[in-house]
Amino acid sequence: MTQRTPTPKAAPAALDPEAEEALRVAVGAAAMLGREKVQALLELPDAELGHLFKYGIMQLANLFTSVTFEGYELSRQTKEATRTRKDRRADEGAFEFASPSDGRQALVSERKLLLATEVCRGLGITRQVLGKALAAGRIFTVDVGARRYYPAFYVHGDFDRTALERVTQLLGSLPGWSKWQFFTTPKASLGKLTPLQALSRGKLALVERAAKAFAE
Template sequence: MPRPTSNENDATSLKCARVRYAIRSAVLAAVLADPEGVDALLDLTDEELGRRFKERLWEVAGLVTVFNIDLPAMRAEEEKLRKRVKSSSGHRPGATKGAAARSKRYQLLSEGAILREEDFIRASRITKKALDKDVASGRVFQVKLRSKPYYPAFFLSNMVDRKALASVVRRLRDTDGWSKWDFFTTPSESLGGSTPLRLLRVNELKSVLKAAEYFAKN
C-alpha cells in the first residue's frame, strides 16, 4: 500500500485543524448564546444533533453568499489556515490564472458556499429526480469541479424568493455554471455596486433581470 505523500499529509492535517477550529467555535458560540439551552442540545442523540447542525450550517452558508460576507477576513485564525491551504496546494507566484481560479473554487467548497449533490438534496429535502428536473427546467444550476456537480448553497436561503431566483437563472440561458455563479455573487456597477443576490433579497427583480439579460449576451 503506497504511503501518503507529504502534500497529502499536510492536506489531512489542515482539514483536521479546520474541523477542530470550527467545532470549538460552534461550541463556544452555543454556550455564550444560551447556556441553559446547551442542556437541551445534550439531550439530543448524536445523530439528531449532527443532522440539525448540518441543516442549519447549509442554510447559513447560503445566507453568507447572499450577503456577500467575507468570513475568512473576519477571523485571524482563518487567515492562517488559508495561508496553509495556499502553501499545501503548491501555488507559487508563477501559477497560472486557471490554477488560481480552481483554488478559489475549491475554497468555496470548503466554506460551504457550494454543496455536493447528495448534501444539497438532503438539505433541500427533495429527491435526485426532483433536482434533475429543476436543473433541466432552469430553476437551479450546477457548477462542476473535476466533472462532478455541485450546487450553490444560496438556493437554500429563505431570504431570496425562489421564483424570482429561478427567473433570473433562466434569463442567463445557456451561460455556463461558473459564469452564472460569478453573475450572482459579483458586485456590479450597473447594480449600484451590489450583487444580484443582495438585490433579489430586497425584491429588486426587474433590475437584476435586466443585468442578467445583458450578461448573457456578452
C-alpha cells in the same frame, strides 16, 4: 485535415491606448499556448470566450487588490478595515457568497457549494425533482475537480427560490461558472450590489434586466 481559423465577424472597436496595449500583450501570451490550444479557444462562442476571459481578469484584479499593493503586503490595519466593511455589509443584509477571487475548492470548504444530496435535503425534494429543475435551467451546477456542485444560495433562507430560478433561466446556456460570476459580482446597474444582494432586497426586476444583458 487542416483546421481553419475563424474569421472575425466585425472589425474590433477602437480602444484607448492602455487597453490596446494590454490586449496586445494578452494575445501575445495566448500565442505561447501552441496551435491546438489556441484553436480550442477560437472554437468557443464569442460571448462565452469573452465572459471567461473577463472572469479570469477579475480574479487577477481582485488578487492584486486584496493581497498586494505595489509589491508590499497590505498592512494589518487595512486588512482589519476590509474585514469590518464585510461584517457591516452582512449586518445590513447584504448577503455575500463569494467574490471571483475565492478559490473554487475554498467555496466547497466554506459550504457555498453543495452536493446534490445536500441540496435535496435542504429543499426537501428528491433527486428526480432536482434533475428536472436542472434540465429546465432553473438551477445550475459548477464543476470543482471531478465533482459537480450546486450553489448553496438555492437553499439559503435569504433568497426567494422562485426569483432565483427565474433569473437563472434568463442566463440561458452560459457555463455554470459564468452564472456564478453573474450572481456574485457587484454591478453598477444594481447600485454596486451583487445580484444576490439585490435579490435579498427585493430588486427582482432590476436583477432580471441585468441577467438579460449579461446573457447577451
